[in-house]
Amino acid sequence: MSSTQLDKLNTMVEKLLETATLDSNNLELNKENFDIIALLQSLMSNYKMQFxxxxxxxxxxxxxLIVNADIFHIENALNNILDNAVKYGGDLISIELKTKKTNFEVLISDNGNSLTHENKHQIFDKFYRVPKGNTHDVKGFGIGLYYTKTIIDKHNGSITLELNKNLTTFKITLLNGS
Ligand SMILES: Nc1ncnc2c1ncn2[C@@H]1O[C@H](COP(=O)(O)OP(=O)(O)OP(=O)(O)O)[C@@H](O)[C@H]1O
Ligand SMILES: [Mg+2]
Structure with missing residues (x-):
């Protein structure tokens, strides 16, 4: 039990530190070359095992696909979206990578279908959580997507929420090479 509580405390401290750094304009990216497909594959095998x-x-x-980006923050960003899909989404989660001429997209979708068009922008605001209803008693800080958007913006990329055909999709676009 104490180990579980310690884990929770640890997460809380990490989240607080993350937000403090984000807000202080001191966030420095530490870019390096890495294989984003390998990263996605290892994340997915963790999630498959856990859920x-x-x-x-x-x-x-x-x-x-070799990219030049901050692997620590990109991994956290992807983890936040996957974590949300598992916590709030449906039981079907899909993850896709699409390459385009000048950029590539990572699409993380779930079939939870509880968000509305109103949520498209506010969901990325600091401390925003969809008012009860879909969240039940899932604990959270409302920081995950704010952090994720800040990190993706910092890489000159973009993140959007797309709602169609009963799918909730978070689309991350990053420039090729970045
Ligand atoms: N895939 C999803 N399906 C439905 N609702 C979602 C989904 N992803 C996010 N949300 C909603 O958006 C809100 C904001 O998400 P965000 O990740 O920023 O914060 P959080 O999950 O509440 O807390 P944490 O800081 O621990 O991540 C969530 O509280 C939830 O209501
Ligand atoms: Mg979250």
Whole structure:
């Protein structure tokens, strides 16, 4: 029990530190070359193992894609979206990587279908949580998506929430090479 409580405290401290850094304009990216497909694959095998009651669909087009970005923050950003999909979304989660001419997209979707068009922008605000209803008693700080958007913006990329055909999709776009 104490180990669980320690984990929770740890998460809370991490979240507070993350937000403090984000707001202080002191956030420095530490860019390096890494394979984003390998990163996504390892994240997905963790999630599959941890949440065996969910179905994960993976579609990556490529075997490998080398990018130059801050792996620590990008991994946290992806984790936040996956964490939300598991916490608030449906039982079907899909993750796709699409390459375009000048950029690539990572799309994380779930079939939870509880968000509305009103949420499209506010959901990225600091401390915003959708008022009760879909969240039940899931604990959270309302920081995950604010952090994620700040990190993606800092990489000159973008993140949007797209709602269609009963799917909730978070689309991250990053420039090729970045
Ligand atoms: N895939 C999703 N389906 C439905 N609602 C979602 C989804 N992702 C996010 N949300 C809603 O958006 C809110 C904001 O998400 P965000 O990740 O910023 O904060 P959080 O999950 O509440 O807390 P934490 O700081 O621990 O991540 C959530 O509280 C939830 O209401
Ligand atoms: Mg969250």
């Amino acid at each position: 065996q009651n969910k179905t994960f669909n993976i579609n990556f087009q490529l075997e490998s």
